[in-house]
Structures are given as structure tokens and as C-alpha cells.
Amino acid sequence: MPAFPRTLRLLATVTLLVAVAGCAIQPARDEDPWQGMNRKVFNFNQKFDNAIAKPVARGYVKVTSTEVRLLVSNFFDNLQMPISIVNDVLQVRPVGAAQNTGRFLVNSTIGLAGLFDPAGKLGLRADPTDFGVTLARWGVPQGPYLVIPFLGPSSVRDFPAYLADTYFLNPMSYWTRDHNFRYYAEYLPYTLYLVQLRASLLNTDQFLNSAYDPYVMLRDAYLQRRNYLIYHGNPPTSLLENFNGSGAGDSNDHAAGESDMEALLARQRAYDRAHAAQPARAAPTPASSAPPAAPAPIAPPPPAGSVAPAHAASVAPAASSARAQGSLILTPAPATSAGG
16 A cells, blocks of 8 residues: 555656656856956956965876876766766656766776776766756746856856755765864865866866956856756757857947957957067157157067956956867866866
8 A cells, every 4th residue: 555655656756857847948048237246256266266276276287197187087077976867867868867877887886986987988978967957957047147256157046056966966065064074184075176176177277368358258158068068968059149149248248339249259359469479669750850769669468368358447367167068168067077
């Protein structure tokens, strides 16, 4: 008799999941009404990154080999695979859940707790997802774009989802809650993960440093990455056209009412030309019989990313950037790659 009610509950749960999965997907959108606040947090993150995170990551790269960083990266990738597995189930994606589960089991056993990646050689590629993607596929709107202190790009939908994934599904969260070592040593694994993550992104800093407006570049790349995950690598063409074309924009994003991506790209090209090597320009010769004036000294161009556009007092490179997957991707993704 007790088995019958359990069967009904299971059937009801499956029915609910299927119904929720049939809701209209809510993609990531260029909604940035809190841009003033976001830019301040963005600049704070950049200062923190330059002062602490980046130097620590560079030191880590100097004292470790590429092989060691790859092992560390593999370990943490595998450790966080339950996040993707559970969310595949919540999204009613049996194929994705089976693939990620198989990858997790193979790498946890044959791969020696995830240090190695034999699953990749067997064709079991990682298919990352998270609770923010699950909410999007359940039809929960994204809400405004957010920049979170120390963490970087997010949104009203994605940030609470990130906290849920971290608290309930990340094994490192259970480790820190279940242990209480001297000098907070229980946080060392998570600290190593963050250092490895930042080290894996060092080579991408140049993209933001050379951007006309790093804030906009980071925001748009993050939203494109989220749509890539929400649609599992196949976002609708119409969504890509709207995003890269005449998106909603914001008056604070682009001066003189230019709110589309083409205007931003034109500004980027002009910015690049302005910071290219310039030939020396001689000062005009006075009309008098005095000898020609000496050539005017040319001030060296400021470092890339230090010149602010007309609509912003200061724009600095982002504190975090990410690897490319089809396009430039910038996000605090759970998976990492060996850097340096």
C-alpha cells in the first residue's frame, strides 16, 4: 500500500516538471536600468582585481606548471558536476543528465577523483548548466542586469540562482559548513578554486583592456554567454540579431542617442585608431622671420582602457573575464580551465 502513494507523488512530480518545462523560455536581455550603480561596482571590482586578485593569480602561475594547473582545474570541474546533473533533471533533459552523470562517474573513478579526464576521451563532454538556466527555461524573467561586488556580472534572476547552486549543490559548500579548522583552513579548497579560476582568465584581460567601453563589452558578452547556456548552444537567430543589432540599449550606454551595437563598434574602431602609433606632428611655423619652432612633443598615449568615453567619468577593465566558446565569453562560470 505505501508504494501506491509514492508512485502518485512521483507521477505528480514528473507531470509538474514536464508542465514547467513547457513554459516559454525567458532569454537573457539587455536590461540595464541600474547602470549607474553597476558601473561603480564594476570599477570597484577592477580595483580589487588589480590590487589583489590578479597579482595572486600571477604568483600562482609562476610557482605552478601548466600540468599542475590542469590537474587542479580538472578536479574542481568534476567536483561541481552535480550542479549540472541536478539542473539537467530539473530542466527535464534526460540526455544531458545522463551525459553529465556518466562523465562524473568515469572521472571520479578512473580519473582519480577528477584529476584526469578520461571521460573526455570517451566522448563524454561536459555540458554545463545551472539553476539560473533552469529558471530561464521555466519562464522566470531575467530582470535587470547586476554587477555583484567581487563576483562580477549577474542579474536579478541569476544571482539568487547562483547562491542556491552554491549552497545546496556545491560540495565545497558542505565541506566548509561541516568543518571548523584553525585559521579558517576549511576555506582553503575554495580559495584555491578562486585563484585557479582567476589564473585561467589572465590571457583574456587584453580583450577588455583594449575595449572602448569595457563595461558594455563585459555586459554584452555575459548576456550572450547566458543565452548560449539557456538554449544549450543553439540560441534563436532572431535573438542573436536583436542582441547584436538594434538592441534596447540605454541612453547612458551610448552618447548622442546611438544605442546599437554598430555605433559601439564604430567607436571601438575610432578608439583603436586614436591609440595607434602616431607620427610626430611639427608645430606650425610663425609668420615672423624667427626660426622654425621645434616640433611639439607628443605625449605618450595612455594605457588602453584608461580613457573614459564622453558619457562616463571612468571606465576600467573588468575584474573578471572568461574563456571563449563561439564568441567572447565573460562570466563567473563554475567550470575552469588551466591558465597561464
